[in-house]
Amino acid sequence: MEKVELEGICVSYGEHMVLRDLSLKIEPGQIIGIVGPSGCGKTTIARAICGFIKPQQGTIKIDGKTMFSHKDRVDIPPEQRHIGVVFQDYAIWPHLSVYDNIAYPLKKRGLPKEEISPRVHYALEQVNMVAYEKYMPSQLSGGQQQRVAIARALTSSSDFLIMDEPITNLDAKLREQMLVEIRILQQRLGTTIIYITHDQEAAMQLCDKIVILAPDGSIAQIGSDEEIIRNPANRFVFQFIGVSNFIPVVIDDGKAFFDLEKKIPYKSHIPGKMTGTKAMLGIRPMDIVFDEDSPVRATVAQAIFLGNMYNYFVRLPGMEIRVQQIAISENAKSYSEGQEVGLAFLEERYFEREDA
Amino acid sequence: MFSRAINRDLAHLEGKGGFSLDRLMIILCYVALITVVILPVFMILYYAFWDGTKIDIAMFKQVIFQKSNIRSMWNTLVIGVFSTALATAVGVFFAWLLGRSDIPMKGLMKFLFSIPFMIPPFLAAMSWDMMFSGRGGYVNKALMSLFNLTKAPFNINSVAGIIVIEVVYYFPFVYMQVVSALERMDPTLEESARIAGASQLYVIRRITLPLTIPAISSGMLLVLITSLSNYGIPAMLGYSQSIFTLPTMIVELMNRAGGSFEGIRQSAALSIVLVFIVSIALLVQRRLLTHGRYDIIKGKSMRPMLIKLRGAKYPLLAFSLLFLSLIVVAPIVMIILVSFVKAYGLPFLAKNLTLANFRRIFVGNIMVRDSVKNSLFLAFSAASFCLLLGTMLAYVIYKVKPKGGTALEMMAVLPYSLPGTVMAIGCILAWSGAFFGITLYNTIWIILVAYIARYLSYVLKSSSAALQQVHGSLEEAARSCGASHMQTLKDVTLPLIKPAMISGFFLVFLPCMRELTTSILLYGPKSRTLGVAIYQLRINGQIAPAAALSVVTITLIIICNNIVKAITRDKKRG
Amino acid sequence: MNQIVLEHVTKSFTTKSLGTVVAVRDFNLSVKKGECFSFLGPSGCGKTTTLRMIAGFEDLSEGSIYLGGRLVSDKRKNIYLPPEKRELGMVFQAFAVWPHLNVYENVAFPLKVKKRPHSEIKKRVALALHHCDLDGLEKVYPSDLSGGQQQRIALARAIVVNPDVMLLDEPLSNLDPHLRESMRFEIKRLQKEFGFTIIFVTHDQAEAMALSDRMLVMDMGNIQQIGTPQELYHKPVNRFVHSFLGQSNFTDVVIRDGKAFLKEDESNLLFSGTSLDLKGDYVMATRPNAIDLNRQDGYKTTILKRTSKTDFMEYLVSVGKGSIMVQTPHRNFFRAGDPCFIKIKDPAWYKPEKKDIEEERERRNTI
Secondary structure, three states, X not given: OOOEEEEEEEEEEOOEEEEEEEEEEEOOOOEEEEEOOOOXXXXXXXXXXHOOOOOOEEEEEEOOEEEEEOOOOEEOOHHHOOOEEEEOOEOOOOXXXXXXXXXXXXXXXXXXXHHHHHHHHHHHHHOOOHXXXXXXXXXXXXXXXXXXXXXXXXXXXXXXXXXXXXXXXXXXXXXXXXXXXXXXXXXXXOOEEEEEEOOHHHHHHHOOEEEEEOOOOOEEEEEOHHHHHHOOOOHHHHHHHXXXXXXXXXXXXXXXXXXXXXXXXXXXOOOOOOOOOEEEEEEOHHHXXXXXXXXXXXXXXXXXXXXXXXXXEEEEOOEXXXXXXXXXXXXXXXXXXXXXXXXXXXXXXXXXXXXX | OOOHHHOHHHHHHHOOOOOOHHHHHHHHHHHHHHHHHHHHHHHHHHHHHEOOOOEOOHHHHHHHHOHHHHHHHHHHHHHHHHHHHHHHHHHHHHHHHHHHEOOOOHHHHHHHHHHHHOOOHHHHHHHHHHHHOOOXXXXXXXXXXXXXXXXXXXXXXXXXXXXXXXXXXXHHHHHHHHHHHHHHXXXXXXXXXXXXXXXXXXXXXXXXXXXXXXXXXXXXXXHHHHHHHOOHHHHHHHHHHOOOOHHHHHHHHHHHHOOOHHHHXXXXXHHHHHHHHHHHHHHHHHHHHHOOOOOOOOOOOOOOOOEOOHHHHXXXXXXXXXXHHHHHHHXXXXXXXXXXXXXXXXXXXXXXXXXXXXXXXXXXXXXXHHHHHHHHHHHHHHHHHHHHXXXXXXXXXXXXXXXXXXXXXXXXXHHHHOOHHHHHHHHHHHOEOOOOOOEOOOOHHHHHHHHHHHHHHHHHHHHHHHHHHOOHHHHHHHHHOOOOHHHHHHHHHHHHHHHHHHHHHHHHHHHHHOOOOOHHXXXXXXXXXXXXXXXXXXXXXXXXXHHHHHHHHHHXXXXXXXXXXXXXXXXXXX | OEEEEEEEEEEEEEEOOOEEEEEEEEEEEEEEOOOEEEEEOOOOOOHHHHHHHHHOOOOOOEEEEEEOOEEEEEOOOOEEOOHHHOOOEEEOOOOOOOOOOOXXXXXXXXXXXXXXXXXXXXXXXXXXXXXXXXXXXXXXXXXXXXXXXXXXXXXXXXHOOOOOEEEEEOOOXXXXXXXXXXXXXXXXXXXXXXXXXXXXXXXXXXXXXXXXXXXXXXXXXXXXXXXXXXXXXXXXXXXXXXXXXXXXXXXXXXXXXXEEEEOOEEEEEEEEOOOOOOOEEEEEEEOHHHEEEEOOOOEEEEEXXXXXXXXXXXXXXXXXXXXXXXXXXXXXXXXXXXXXXXXXXXXXXXXXXXXXXXXXXXXXXXO
16 A cells, blocks of 8 residues: 555645646655755645645545545644654754653653653664753754754654755755665664655665656656666756756758757767657766767867866857766876867767757 | 745644634734724824814814924924934944954943943933032032032033933944944955955945944934933923923923813824824834845854054043943932932032931832832733733734734834823823723823833734744644644744743833833822832932932842843753 | 965964964965966865965964065064055955945945046946946846856956956855856956966865866865866875865775785785885775776676766775775666676875874864
């Protein structure tokens, strides 16, 4: 049975429709990332599942139990949905000690005192914060506060958490560390986690499955990091995941041409992955290499040394593309501005062209 | 990020139609505000323009063009404008000295600046009066005998005297605003001007000063508004020479009227003039606050470069300390000295000193004993009511966000912009049997109602500032932990704003303890307050006992003030 | 010609809690005319203090500073030229554009201070605004502009007097990553146009390398290394510089006969090269992207972990009891557990670091 099932969810704020007929099934025991550019409605999904907003349409089920149904007029209040929530700003209550923060959900559930204490300790152990039980939140660092927030969410519900941008307010080093900790914790407890973020890199590192939302709130692709990197479903996903170049191509007389100011032949056969006669070629800067024998000629417009790589801006007739080369050693060949070069394309993809 | 705008849903989920906690609070807020704020304001308008049968503008015109009233309007404006200009100059000078120069003993000076805030203005005026009033003032007498003068060198019972005392009392308003702007200003704004080739002085003139103009003008307007509606200082200093300002004139008209309909109508009309003048100043202030607020506090926090005063350092220090001790320390010393003297006017010699004044005010003086009791009772109950009502209002306005939220807020802050005298007249008109036959006049309750109306906005401000700090996610976290809407309020929201509520309580309690402006109009035979008691002792020529009671009052205020500080500090640490 | 010369510049100050702290120690540097030179280091390393000494906002404790051949600071000779007389351009991290002046007045300020004729001011401001892509915004106030535009006002204000030296104090740190890249180009372009000498202070190594002709790395008040970005990246003189200029793997090895073996298992051959003529215990430093990960050739191992990054794949491969990080383009795809081979290219070798250096860094970090 699915952990969470959304069906036909519609949410709009005034005139603005944020989610339009969204359906999503989430399997138990996984970390599911919901990623997308800001304003795509990813937070709205989380809020709807938690019960903080009421969708205009649709059904929400958790563990097969209906939490919200527009049709059947069901709307379980948030406190009865049993979801652990971790907020971006931690939302640790500053007037309560670490212990009291974590014990709060148990007290609200009316557990006897002697049961609360061991469960709080267990939660503290999970996040390596046992020594801080008596501290006030203001005495903790950002990372420690975030751990308390996770522990509190775990006591609220150890099998289903929603995390909304939980590490965005931390610095880069801590973010990395928290990602690792969240993963370890999840694997140990088998918790289902919905992880909301705008950071595609964090999502790819952490999540078993990633739901990529397009700017209009529709689902662009669902898959593992491998599927998303190796088989991006469309141009949006390819662009969203990393730096990319897009070059219009056209097939003419059995050959493939760049369809720029003038037609530049780059392949003497029709690429296997391509369908139709017009397409948009998408390629990562790392997958373009300098090749003196290539028929595609271009001029280096800018060469920038960034340490781990050279970043080139290379001019084709009517278009500038980005090429990245790993700078392996000091003596490795580098290209200077104004130089003419040949370009070879290693792993190109084909997407639909708008004018096709 | 969970945006706050949608927070309303939290309450809506709870309320399944019918009656909810939030709805009850909204209704309570409206009822309370209409009773304590709208009725008095309405009554002033009613009396000013309604002669009992029809709308009547003639009386209003007549009041405005009466010679003595024009005189008092003129005095009000002169005092307001000059004391504002001078207070601004003094305030900016000290702000720059403490915020940007390397003058020593900054800590001591900052402490001295905070003292005027603790002493009620009419007490300070009384003390200055003891020093500089005509031939009787101690300092005047000393100077006359020292230099063999035939005339008193200073006359504080004049428009100029009132201006000087208001400057002395109000310049810290400007100082506070400007010094905090200077301290928070990003130092690179000044450094980049140095790099551009500008000298130190040029930078002060063209960069530092213009950047603090918003702070200066907001301090300035605060002084202007306070000065326009101030009653205590002109009453203490001007009454004996028949120098009236609008607030004192209103009280005078009210007293002369002796309850006659026509007299009350006249003071109501004059009140409208005063409100009109103050409103103009308030409108200017609002415009300035919304526009022209520069963002000068970004960037990494660095110590600003302090300007070396070099040779001018110690002369400036000596001048500042002298000035501050004259204006801050001298009045306090004066009051204390007079409180121990056998009779006002006797020199401060050991043989003339006595504790009799203290005995006289406490033993056998029912009026004084009543006044201490009344003030404590009024301060405590007004603060408690304001706390309840103000916090509820803040919650309704900022968390429940009903449709008429702005109307509620405007009603609550309206009395803040009304001079105390005007509010008092409104209360008299409203609670002398005008509605449901309720007559509170001459009882302590009418003072309580006036205090609540006047100081409600203080609690509203501190509680709503705190509530806005309580991010929606803190409440949502509680909901997702299994707490209902009510439990969330009790466990999370209220505890979080508790420190602000406590300081809001004292923000009302302290000014109530030293209130004079409204109580002077509202007191009855058994409901004198501390301020009224001191004022009456002073007017009746019992100056030494008045000084003794002042010392008691100041001591009470300082004790309460320290309690607040201790409480708020503890909360911050927790 | 040397535009900026610092000789034996030292800055120390005394605080109650820590005693005397040396913020900058015996700093010697000559920057050539027209050069773009970066100071790179972690926060608190003394780079900003050095810049502020050049600008004249901080006094020296020892040493001397020359700008364009003119002695501007010297403790011994008691020479100190105030900042307004040094004729520099400077851009700050927080932009420091004056909010009460509009764009035109901001940029005209340095010329007005110098009492230039009105017509000249007008012409030069227009030119500076044009170069910084601010045409048409003369009457606008800074608060109505974006962060990037505000920083361009600051740049225009600095170049309007045509200074010989431009001091940039983390000018890009308050901008979002996308803007940062385009502002970098902007600065480079302006330098080409006006030919000023740049001192650029930053904690971002990619930024420093992308912009500089030469740069230095500082740590704990001391210069660690001076050189071109390529020299510093590929031939770091010590472990600190190596790890500060990008990601690093450090592996303890024993070197015998031009072969490097794993320290913990001396039969495990990790690297061999003809040019390797060291002997004994060493730390091998490698860059994650200078390791060739493939399926047939090199040191045989397995993938421990795969992390997908936006621009590349990151793998942890097992080496002895530890691991080494390898970065490859997306097309070079492995799964965790896959067998693989790695070939290490151009490693650097360092003597094992002494404990006390780490302790000193620890102490500094607590400040």
